[in-house]
Amino acid sequence: MKLLILDRDGVINYDSDAYIKSVEEWIPLPGSIEAIAQLSKAGWTVAVATNQSGIARGYYDIATLDAMHERLRSLVAEQGGEVGLIVYCPHGPDEGCDCRKPKPGMLKNIAAHYNVSLTNLWFVGDSLGDLEAAKAVDSQPVLVKTGKGEKTLGKSLPVGTLIFDDLAAIAAELINN
Numbered sequence: 393m394k395l396l397i398l399d400r401d402g403v404i405n406y407d408s409d410a411y412i413k414s415v416e417e418w419i420p421l422p423g424s425i426e427a428i429a430q431l432s433k434a435g436w437t438v439a440v441a442t443n444q445s446g447i448a449r450g451y452y453d454i455a456t457l458d459a460m461h462e463r464l465r466s467l468v469a470e471q472g473g474e475v476g477l478i479v480y481c482p483h484g485p486d487e488g489c490d491c492r493k494p495k496p497g498m499l500k501n502i503a504a505h506y507n508v509s510l511t512n513l514w515f516v517g518d519s520l521g522d523l524e525a526a527k528a529v530d531s532q533p534v535l536v537k538t539g540k541g542e543k544t545l546g547k548s549l550p551v552g553t554l555i556f557d558d559l560a561a562i563a564a565e566l567i568n569n
């Protein structure tokens with residue numbers, strides 16, 4: 393099966409150093425909803441793996457997070473597509489969980505859910521931790537320049553990291569090749 397895993401904040405929607413704390417603050421990046429819908433209609437399963445330490449920090453609750461993801465699903469559905477499994481890490485940086493990126497726990501969870509190999513599976517992110525999570529399980533790290541991506545570009549990226557302007561460019565690459 394054709395599975396693509398996306399980071400959320402900075403890839404699908406605008407990110408903020410103040411966290412995305414409400415549905416109103418959850419605003420899709422230009423072209424991202426269309427890109428997900430086009431991938432879905434082209435036979436791709438699009439899953440999401442997102443750190444949400446704002447839960448542990450008390451900035452928002454699970455119901456609010458679920459409402460953001462319901463919004464994502466409905467916007468993609470309006471374009472004729474669908475979103476696959478959305479997995480999040482609600483923990484804080486000091487809790488030592490297995491799911492917070494750069495640990496690959498969420499990627500493993502998603503691959504197991506769909507019973508597919510992690511090897512060379514594309515994981516698209518805007519932060520170094522996203523790319524490191526991919527590398528840790530021999531998936532393909534893919535950096536977008538949206539969100540924190542431009543800043544991440546200046547860091548030492550995992551060998552073989554692919555770089556695209558945005559999610560729309562990734563969709564065009566995957567659908568047309």
Ligand SMILES: O=P(O)(O)OC[C@@H](O)[C@H]1O[C@@H](OP(=O)(O)O)[C@@H](O)[C@@H](O)[C@@H]1O
Pocket residue numbers: 399400401402407408409410411412441442443444445446485519
């Ligand atoms: O990019 P994804 O994984 O979808 O989500 C990132 C968010 O959970 C937040 O992650 C925080 O990092 P800390 O969790 O505080 O280290 C900060 O980078 C925030 O700006 C950001 O909104």
Ligand SMILES: [Mg+2]
Pocket residue numbers: 399400401402403407517518519539
């Ligand atoms: Mg991000």
Ligand SMILES: [Zn+2]
Pocket residue numbers: 481482483489490491492
């Ligand atoms: Zn976690």
